[in-house]
Amino acid sequence: MKDMMLKSLVTPAVTIPAPKPDDAALAELARAVNERSRQLLGHSLAIREVDAGSCNGCELEIHAINNAIYDVERFGIKFTASPKHADVLLVTGPVTENMKFALQRAYDVTPDPKWVVAVGDCACTGGVFAGSYACAGSVKDIVPVDLHIKGCPPTPLDLLRGLLALMETVSR
Amino acid sequence: MFFSTQPVSTKPWPRYIVDAATWNKCADAFAAGTHSLFGLWADSHLDNPAAGAEIHMAIYENATHKLAVATLPAPDGVFPSVARKHAPAARLERTIMDMHGLRAEGAVDTRAWLDHGKWRQAQPLAVQPAPRGDVATAVADYAFLPVDGEGLHEVPVGPIHAGIIEPGHFRFSANGEAVVRLEEKLGYVHKGIEKLFIGADIARGAKLAGRISGDSTVAYAFAYARAVEQATGTVAPPRALYLRALMAELERIANHFGDVGAICNDAAFAFMLAHTGILREETLQLCHALFGHRLMMDVIVPGGVTADIDAAGADKVRAWMAAAEKRFDKLMRIYDDAASLKDRTNNTGHVSRKLVDRFGAGGYVGRASGRAFDARKNLPYAPYDTLNFDMPVLHTGDVNARLWIRRIEIAQSFAMIAQLLDAMPAGALCAPVAATTAGEGIGVVEAFRGDVLVWLRLGADGNIARCHPRDASWFQWPLLEASIENNIIADFPLCNKSFNCSYAGHDL
Ligand code: SF4
Numbered sequence: 001m002k003d004m005m006l007k008s009l010v011t012p013a014v015t016i017p018a019p020k021p022d023d024a025a026l027a028e029l030a031r032a033v034n035e036r037s038r039q040l041l042g043h044s045l046a047i048r049e050v051d052a053g054s055c056n057g058c059e060l061e062i063h064a065i066n067n068a069i070y071d072v073e074r075f076g077i078k079f080t081a082s083p084k085h086a087d088v089l090l091v092t093g094p095v096t097e098n099m100k101f102a103l104q105r106a107y108d109v110t111p112d113p114k115w116v117v118a119v120g121d122c123a124c125t126g127g128v129f130a131g132s133y134a135c136a137g138s139v140k141d142i143v144p145v146d147l148h149i150k151g152c153p154p155t156p157l158d159l160l161r162g163l164l165a166l167m168e169t170v171s172r
Numbered sequence: 173m174f175f176s177t178q179p180v181s182t183k184p185w186p187r188y189i190v191d192a193a194t195w196n197k198c199a200d201a202f203a204a205g206t207h208s209l210f211g212l213w214a215d216s217h218l219d220n221p222a223a224g225a226e227i228h229m230a231i232y233e234n235a236t237h238k239l240a241v242a243t244l245p246a247p248d249g250v251f252p253s254v255a256r257k258h259a260p261a262a263r264l265e266r267t268i269m270d271m272h273g274l275r276a277e278g279a280v281d282t283r284a285w286l287d288h289g290k291w292r293q294a295q296p297l298a299v300q301p302a303p304r305g306d307v308a309t310a311v312a313d314y315a316f317l318p319v320d321g322e323g324l325h326e327v328p329v330g331p332i333h334a335g336i337i338e339p340g341h342f343r344f345s346a347n348g349e350a351v352v353r354l355e356e357k358l359g360y361v362h363k364g365i366e367k368l369f370i371g372a373d374i375a376r377g378a379k380l381a382g383r384i385s386g387d388s389t390v391a392y393a394f395a396y397a398r399a400v401e402q403a404t405g406t407v408a409p410p411r412a413l414y415l416r417a418l419m420a421e422l423e424r425i426a427n428h429f430g431d432v433g434a435i436c437n438d439a440a441f442a443f444m445l446a447h448t449g450i451l452r453e454e455t456l457q458l459c460h461a462l463f464g465h466r467l468m469m470d471v472i473v474p475g476g477v478t479a480d481i482d483a484a485g486a487d488k489v490r491a492w493m494a495a496a497e498k499r500f501d502k503l504m505r506i507y508d509d510a511a512s513l514k515d516r517t518n519n520t521g522h523v524s525r526k527l528v529d530r531f532g533a534g535g536y537v538g539r540a541s542g543r544a545f546d547a548r549k550n551l552p553y554a555p556y557d558t559l560n561f562d563m564p565v566l567h568t569g570d571v572n573a574r575l576w577i578r579r580i581e582i583a584q585s586f587a588m589i590a591q592l593l594d595a596m597p598a599g600a601l602c603a604p605v606a607a608t609t610a611g612e613g614i615g616v617v618e619a620f621r622g623d624v625l626v627w628l629r630l631g632a633d634g635n636i637a638r639c640h641p642r643d644a645s646w647f648q649w650p651l652l653e654a655s656i657e658n659n660i661i662a663d664f665p666l667c668n669k670s671f672n673c674s675y676a677g678h679d680l
Contacts, residue, residue: 001443001506014450051337053361055676057467058384062336063430064456067449081334096289098360099339104333128379131295136363153386155466 015071018164021155025165028147044076045167048086048110052103052142053093053135058120058153062090065156065163077163083110088166091139094122094129100136107143115166118145119153119159173207173233173240174198180243183613186243187228192252194243198231202258208532210239211625211646212254212264213640214272214297218370219631225274229612230625230641237522237550239616241627246274246443253279260531260647271366273298283314286359286679297369319353331360332638335589335665338675342664349660354653362401362679366573371637374400374474375603377636381626382469385642385677390416391425391619392626392641392677393472398553399628399639400474403615404606410597412476413555418489418592419459419468419477420617421585426455427620428578428585429500431672435575436507436640438665439516447503453497458492461485476602486593497586504579510550517572521655521667524569531647536577537624537671541569547618559588559596574670609634619644621672643677 049062065072066079080086084107095103107116118139121127127136139145149162179186201207213281217223223247232239244251253260253276265276266285273295276282289293291307295301319326323344326376331339337340341357366379382389383398394416401408408416424492433448456466463479470660471479507513525542527533536543546563548556564580566573612629622644631637652671654665 001510003442004447004502005505028573029409050332051336051338051361053363055383055386055389056338056674057339057383057389057469059336060387060430060467064449066451067453069450069453074596079336083332093361094363096361097292098288098362099331100290102360104341106332119540121571128376128383129363129365131369132364132368133296134362134367153467154471155460 006160009151012143014068016069018075019161021165021168022158022161025147025149025162026169029165029169036144043167044078045088045163046078046080046086047088047090047140048080048083048106049090050103050106051091051092052123052139053096053129054120054122055093058122061124061153061156061159062092062144063121065159070160072155072160072163075167077167083124086110087113088115088117090119091125091143091144092119094126094135094147095137095139095142100142103142106161115146115170116143117149117162117166119149120154121150123149124141124148124150127152155172173231173238174201175228175242176273181612183611185239185241185614187243187612190242190244190245195242196228196252196257198242199254199257199261201231202254202260205529206234208234208529209254209258209260211627211640211642212261212533213266213627213642214268214274215629215638215640216297216299217274217637218297219637222257225272225299227248227268227274228627229254230627230642239561239614241614242536247271250277250454252277255279258331263650264646270296271295273302273595274446286362288314290547291362291364296364297370297657309543312468314357316357317353321347322353323457324352329601334556340675344661344664346661349662350658351656351661351664354656356649356653358649358675359679361676365680366640369636373634374636377639378473379470381639381641383399383680385606385643385674386467386469387422387427387674388619388624388643388677389467389469390419391474391617391624393470394420395615395617395624395626395641396628396639397474397618399470399613399626402615403611403628404474404608404613404631405611406475406603406605408476409600409603411480411599412601413506414592414596415477415479415481415601416472416556417483417559418589419463419471421589421592422455422459422473423468425582425585426452426459428582431669432575432578434672435666435669436513438669439513441510441513441649444503444507447499449519451500454492454496454555458488461488471601475605476600486596488627489593489665493586493589499673500582500634507575514572514592514667516663516666517575517670518570520571520659520663521669522570523651523655523668525567527651527654528569531651533622533647533651534618534644535620535648536574536581537592537648537651539564541567542567545623546613547616547623551616551623557573559591561588571666571670604653621645621674622648624677641677641680643674645673645678648673649678
């Protein structure tokens, strides 16, 4: 183990260079983010992930942005255990009827200013599950959404670009 | 097995219509331990209500490795409870009630399971569902099993958990730190997939099957494709079979990499997650380079596959394999030498041989506790019937064993991939699916966490009349409850990760 750690001190990092923030995401995020919330947040964002009915594919890729290759934490973005500590809710899934109340509650206890990012086709439109008796609708039907990141699932790069756009908007 | 009549279908395993006496005999055989419950579901024949409701039970004979399906007509909406004799059937029977309104007579636990009283429609798979209001009031007040004793307290967790994981509710009854009982409540990610299947054409069915449990998208697409091919008499070309197995093993390796790191991380050994995270990422990048999708969604379709690899692709796989194998071996040596880490994983979350046998638990959960079952070996399907590989079985049944099984399986998968690449047949990728007006078929595939079963019936219009996917998790979730008993709450994440059951695959 020691030799692996030593080696990682002298070899270049595996982490990829920062991707450019997604233009479409920047445009979507152009809604007013007021000066005060910018000051409050500085250059860090705490994210609470909420699986509101996903197939778990989106979760796999959200996990991936934490790995050493994408290393989302270097941008000041970190995941937190409680919505009470979060600035951003990252929501996946077609919002099942059985998860609607939990999502609503997580949203309610997240302190202002807050942002909601809908991740994946399911969260954006209901995906292949749209219209089911067990699904309440896309995320924006339940709570206000600030940014949509499409894909089934979105790739880690898609996720990074979207989150960087959010970061840029918030801390500009 | 127990059947004196001719099977009504044989694709590829026989299905028999049985009477209540034979039905009960099957339940007795589960209780006696000669057979394992492999699935229990219903078909209300929404496409042809006159046909009446039927209950299907998949039965695996432990000694002969044979699979059969017993079908009991339930014209009056009731059937003799299997759970009354064999507890592992309980959640499946509760689900049949939730979905179809068909009642298991004599069942002890009659609480709702997937239905939390919130779906817009009650009994969504029934011909004549009970009014939503009536069912909702009955299920809304879910009663957890009572736990009494001095100094006991309850700790409710979920549905939203602390990490980036799927939602579910856990109710711990603890005495100080020690867990006396854990009771799970699931169903939060129920999306109504079985209802969406009904009336869907075969192509839409494939999309749905690939989204039952994202981490097993290849396995589900594979099992679904096999079921469709059985139902329609379609034969996928040999090259497609090899490519399917290649994808299935890549999926297994990627998931096992992730799990090994995540288990160690829950024992505060973040080093391992950092390194297996890179290994997993490189695997997914390879999958993307080969098949155009990191999780390989929608690449397996009924009739074959939609993407091919060329010689350069095969070389890429070999190069990735050589590097990953070496690095992973080194990591596992570090794991094996880390006494403080093994102190957490050894003897933690123990599951007995008796329990895995009783529940017919598949995957690493069963194999870490001595149950030698792997669908690739015991219910072999092409191309695994031609590959050379071992089925690792361990006996200590703890977190360490479930981790170590994954380690050996990764090595086995590497060996299989080498064989697949070397013997890859040339030829077509996909055969057209034969048009059929009715038919049925079963597909069983070994996903990374265990066996998945897909039962499919096509209607007179050639569309899906009923499709039932059964995840390995059904028979693993209850054992997680058992594994945490007398462990401390703080070790729950560790136990839970070592199981890594699917919420989505279970909740449907
Ligand atoms: S968008 Fe795709 S990967 Fe994400 S939850 Fe929906 S089906 Fe799964």
